Amino acid sequence: ANFDFNQKTELKGKRLRKLNYEEIFSNPLTEWNKNYERTIRAIKKHEGFSAESYICPGGYPTIGYGHLIKEDEAFTILTEKQADSLLRADFDKSLAAVESSVKLEGHKKLAIAHFVFSKGIAAFNKSVLRLKVMNGENIDSEIIKYCYYTDKDGNRVKSQHALNIRKWELRMFNLDS
Numbered sequence: 001a002n003f004d005f006n007q008k009t010e011l012k013g014k015r016l017r018k019l020n021y022e023e024i025f026s027n028p029l030t031e032w033n034k035n036y037e038r039t040i041r042a043i044k045k046h047e048g049f050s051a052e053s054y055i056c057p058g059g060y061p062t063i064g065y066g067h068l069i070k071e072d073e074a075f076t077i078l079t080e081k082q083a084d085s086l087l088r089a090d091f092d093k094s095l096a097a098v099e100s101s102v103k104l105e106g107h108k109k110l111a112i113a114h115f116v117f118s119k120g121i122a123a124f125n126k127s128v129l130r131l132k133v134m135n136g137e138n139i140d141s142e143i144i145k146y147c148y149y150t151d152k153d154g155n156r157v158k159s160q161h162a163l164n165i166r167k168w169e170l171r172m173f174n175l176d177s
Contacts, residue, residue: 032106039110039172043087043117046165052077059152066090066117090117097121102133111173118165119146143170 047066053076056062061069064083067090069075078086094117098109101124112133116124124130129142147163148156 035107035110039114040084040087040091042168043091043114044084046161046168047087049080049083051079051083055152057151057157058149094121098124101125102130104133107172107175108133111169114169114172115143115146115166118162139173140170143173 044065049065050063053061053063053069056066056068063069063075063086064078065087067075067083067086091113094113095109097116098104098113098121101121102112104112112124115129123146127142129139129146131137132139132142143166144163147159147166149159149162151157
């Protein structure tokens with residue numbers, strides 16, 4: 001599906017590298033470390049790196065590789081190494097949240113943790129997507145619904161960039177075990 005989106009607004013404040021959504025995960029259940037690193041690389045590619053804080057399309061202060069700055073944090077500038085550490089801490093929180101919400105292994109857990117990193121655990125926990133995952137149902141049409149973001153004015157905006165990310169998660173989730 002083709003969606004209209006304002007790429008300049010969506011990518012403001014980010015230096016994006018060319019995305020490779022076709023990267024194949026090998027031995028999805030047995031090569032956890034390699035697939036974890038591939039997931040981290042994918043996040044870095046689609047989030048882009050910003051050494052300085054900026055306001056994301058959703059209107060939140062953000063830094064590094066998509067880290068939403070919390071009220072008790074005072075980040076204004078980060079090195080790429082610091083941003084990498086912060087990303088890993090954030091992604092590990094997403095993994096832990098998925099583990100406490102649904103029973104998944106390997107690439108399926110990474111795919112849903114990637115979704116949670118992007119959309120939040122609250123959105124996942126109250127979603128039909130979670131129910132489908134829990135029931136072992138096909139999630140293809142459900143996960144694709146999450147290609148929107150809410151801009152700073154409260155408008156729901158379709159995003160080709162987000163759609164590409166959801167497709168990447170879907171391919172990872174559906175890999176043969």
